[in-house]
Amino acid sequence: GQQLNQSPQSMFIQEGEDVSMNCTSSSIFNTWLWYKQDPGEGPVLLIALYKAGELTSNGRLTAQFGITRKDSFLNISASIPSDVGIYFCAGQHSANSKLTFGKGITLSVRP
């Protein structure tokens, strides 16, 4: 079945640093989504990407839809303590409405 790969499982950065997260797939997706989940809460949508090559920003966050349609990355610039959480990528194939999720990356920010 379709799988999305996110690695590493955990990332540790210093406050103020930039961080980049990748999400890769062996199959093509037509939509890429990035979510952030705080402990004990539901995932919150950060950025949605609908076209290959699309680069979209949301404040300090920037995400890109890979040209091959098999990958996406999320950049966080000038990290702050509230960036701590689990970041999930999700892809959607045009054939159905179900999302395929990566396993998430846990981000820790040291003050």
Place this chain on the structure above:
Amino acid sequence: SQTIHQWPATLVQPVGSPLSLECTVEGTSNPNLYWYRQAAGRGLQLLFYSVGIGQISSEVPQNLSASRPQDRQFILSSKKLLLSDSGFYLCAWSASRTSGSGETQYFGPGTRLLVL
């Protein structure tokens, strides 16, 4: 604007007891609705999805069932809970395909279930 609610927020139930978790969506009509389970704070497993009233698709065989009695209400149930049913249950909605606004899913706040 659209909002999604889940009830209850936390639940502790004994093994063998029944379960009913509720999800309601406001501010939209004919949404696609989803139930996910998240174990140990990681990984989202799709359990059920629904594209309309009374239409339920199951993704994995399990001890749970889902129902959609109203357009914006999605219920997750079990007749007899197992220890392995413990986890964080998330409901999500997306606009129906006919709306043309894509299939981006929006999650509720979740229900934490502990089966003892």
